[in-house]
Amino acid sequence: MSMLNSIAEMFGRSPDKKPDDSAYSEGALEIHLHKRDIKGKKDRVAAIKAERDLNPSTKWRNRRWASIIIINAMFVVSFSLDIQLIEGSLSASRVIGFHFADLNAALQVTLAYKQILINLVIGTVTVLLLWWLLGGRTFCSWVCPYHLLSEFAEKIHVKLTSMKLVRDLPMHRGVRTVLYVIFAGLAFGTGYTVFEAISPVGILSRAMIYGPGLALIWVVLLLGFEVFFTRRAWCRYMCPIGLTYGIVGITSPLHVRYDLEKCLHEGDCRAICLVPHVLEPTKKGFALKEHVILGADCTRCGMCVDVCPTQSLTFDVTGLNKLL
Amino acid sequence: MSDANPPVKKKKPVTVRQLRERRRVLRSIGAGIGVVGAAMLGFFPITKKWMERLRPPGAIDEDPFLASCIKCGQCVQVCPVEAIKLGDLDEGFGVGVPYIDARSQACDFSCDAVQCVLACPTGALSHDTDVKEQVTMGVARLSRPKACLARLGKGVKGTARGDDFPGLHRYMEVDRWTPIRIADHPYDLDLCDLCERECPVEGAITIERNNFDLNDLRGTPVVFDTCVGCGMCEMICPVDPPAIVIEKRARWEDV
Numbered sequence: 001m002s003m004l005n006s007i008a009e010m011f012g013r014s015p016d017k018k019p020d021d022s023a024y025s026e027g028a029l030e031i032h033l034h035k036r037d038i039k040g041k042k043d044r045v046a047a048i049k050a051e052r053d054l055n056p057s058t059k060w061r062n063r064r065w066a067s068i069i070i071i072n073a074m075f076v077v078s079f080s081l082d083i084q085l086i087e088g089s090l091s092a093s094r095v096i097g098f099h100f101a102d103l104n105a106a107l108q109v110t111l112a113y114k115q116i117l118i119n120l121v122i123g124t125v126t127v128l129l130l131w132w133l134l135g136g137r138t139f140c141s142w143v144c145p146y147h148l149l150s151e152f153a154e155k156i157h158v159k160l161t162s163m164k165l166v167r168d169l170p171m172h173r174g175v176r177t178v179l180y181v182i183f184a185g186l187a188f189g190t191g192y193t194v195f196e197a198i199s200p201v202g203i204l205s206r207a208m209i210y211g212p213g214l215a216l217i218w219v220v221l222l223l224g225f226e227v228f229f230t231r232r233a234w235c236r237y238m239c240p241i242g243l244t245y246g247i248v249g250i251t252s253p254l255h256v257r258y259d260l261e262k263c264l265h266e267g268d269c270r271a272i273c274l275v276p277h278v279l280e281p282t283k284k285g286f287a288l289k290e291h292v293i294l295g296a297d298c299t300r301c302g303m304c305v306d307v308c309p310t311q312s313l314t315f316d317v318t319g320l321n322k323l324l
Numbered sequence: 325m326s327d328a329n330p331p332v333k334k335k336k337p338v339t340v341r342q343l344r345e346r347r348r349v350l351r352s353i354g355a356g357i358g359v360v361g362a363a364m365l366g367f368f369p370i371t372k373k374w375m376e377r378l379r380p381p382g383a384i385d386e387d388p389f390l391a392s393c394i395k396c397g398q399c400v401q402v403c404p405v406e407a408i409k410l411g412d413l414d415e416g417f418g419v420g421v422p423y424i425d426a427r428s429q430a431c432d433f434s435c436d437a438v439q440c441v442l443a444c445p446t447g448a449l450s451h452d453t454d455v456k457e458q459v460t461m462g463v464a465r466l467s468r469p470k471a472c473l474a475r476l477g478k479g480v481k482g483t484a485r486g487d488d489f490p491g492l493h494r495y496m497e498v499d500r501w502t503p504i505r506i507a508d509h510p511y512d513l514d515l516c517d518l519c520e521r522e523c524p525v526e527g528a529i530t531i532e533r534n535n536f537d538l539n540d541l542r543g544t545p546v547v548f549d550t551c552v553g554c555g556m557c558e559m560i561c562p563v564d565p566p567a568i569v570i571e572k573r574a575r576w577e578d579v
Binding site: 079087088089091092093094099101102105106109112113114115117119120123169170171172174175178179182183186190191192193194195196197198202203206209210213214215217218230233237238 | 348349351352353355356359360362363364365366367370387388390391392393394395396397398400401402409410412413414416417419420443445446447
């Protein structure tokens with residue numbers, strides 16, 4: 001996927017239609033042609049039948065859940081036991097004395113206050129480098145506490161959908177970009193960090209560390225909306241924090257890589273993905289090259305890596321393969 | 325002008341897909357408005373000033389304070405008497421913003437060096453504040469002079485706020501370093517002078533004799549311009565509601 005495409009899709013553009021043969025690279029064309037001929041089709045059907053009974057792995061999911069729980073627990077324990085390991089909350093903290101600041105919260109504060117705050121700059125640069133290295137939206141799926149709750153809401157939603165009790169009402173992904181601009185404008189125009197009043201990340205993080213409050217009502221409302229109306233409504237279509245980290249991850253070295261040759265195009269990955277538009281190349285005939293790096297909106301959650309029966313999707317670090 | 329009538333365009337029937345797409349966009353707009361609307365509700369408590377809060381030491385003016393506070397709670401974590409609490413949803417944009425409820429737990433500068441200011445990553449608690457004497461949280465005011473024990477000539481026997489009051493205070497004469505429960509520190513005073521006695525700022529408040537009659541103990545707490553508005557007097561005041569309160573965010577020039 002080209003970088004411009006990846007960015008445009010993150011901001012809400014619909015993915016491209018199926019490309020012509022002329023758009024494929026030489027290697028990709030060969031694979032696509034093979035998958036189209038009779039022998040290739042037979043092979044693919046046989047391979048699909050052979051893998052059907054395999055249980056998908058939960059390796060990455062387990063690690064990810066552990067990561068969310070451990071990181072948030074460290075905030076909680078640090079305060080409750082007064083061990084000063086990570087002071088503060090997810091919006092801003094000191095990690096063994098070093099300033100960390102949530103990029104979106106720092107942006108809101110800077111726009112509202114209209115001054116450059118040196119500690120915030122230090123915290124922002126540290127966090128920016130960290131999340132650039134780790135993949136940008138990696139924050140969403142590996143740290144954000146709302147993400148974990150939302151995963152459970154999603155499970156209920158999918159269950160209810162399969163029982164035909166509710167129907168997923170998808171939205172336009174451009175909403176998030178619009179909200180991003182609106183909230184940035186509101187912060188600048190009103191001088192209040194308007195978004196922070198409803199940021200489920202801030203609310204949840206503070207509730208865990210400093211005790212619950214009324215603000216959790218908002219989080220419950222969001223989760224309820226996701227259970228009964230729109231699957232992953234907040235993370236998929238709305239959260240400006242996700243977009244901030246998405247932008248950071250555009251050029252990140254850590255990403256999920258797609259291998260066209262191994263892929264059987266069963267679509268399990270797209271069915272479980274939080275941001276399925278990044279998995280568009282896994283549709284049969286869509287990948288332009290033999291190997292495709294998934295778009296910037298990918299949260300690097302690894303669910304597709306877990307579910308893929310043929311290891312066509314793998315975590316990959318640019319340059320590391322060459323080094324090893 | 326051409327005479328030929330343009331052929332009447334027949335409207336194409338709307339396909340199911342177009343209809344679905346239209347609904348999807350409308351739904352998205354609705355949801356977007358809902359989210360922005362929910363956030364904007366935060367304006368009401370601010371503009372209507374539903375809640376005026378006593379802010380921690382070093383807090384800059386209220387509007388820039390709300391703007392620059394990143395809502396992380398690091399000030400909460402360093403306070404040795406846990407005086408600082410964070411605002412909730414009913415405070416609108418004040419959600420996650422620190423405040424002090426002086427009556428239940430005042431800041432008594434037990435930390436000596438304004439730790440909350442040092443902890444603040446954004447300067448919402450201004451880093452220009454180095455010592456407690458520079459703090460301007462508000463000004464103490466004798467709001468119910470008729471209830472004041474000193475003015476009534478009454479003393480204090482036993483605990484100031486009852487035996488189960490959880491509030492903490494650092495009594496220099498008991499332990500220089502660790503605050504203890506006010507409930508664990510009973511008094512035996514012929515005339516109440518707790519606001520003066522426990523005030524952490526030198527010369528901010530004194531009980532001045534009402535007259536020169538040696539048999540008449542009665543006096544009145546008088547607040548001076550060194551008062552920083554920490555709220556210690558409000559917390560320790562044995563009458564309920566307190567006879568002395570902090571005028572939040574007031575400056576000495578205004579009162």
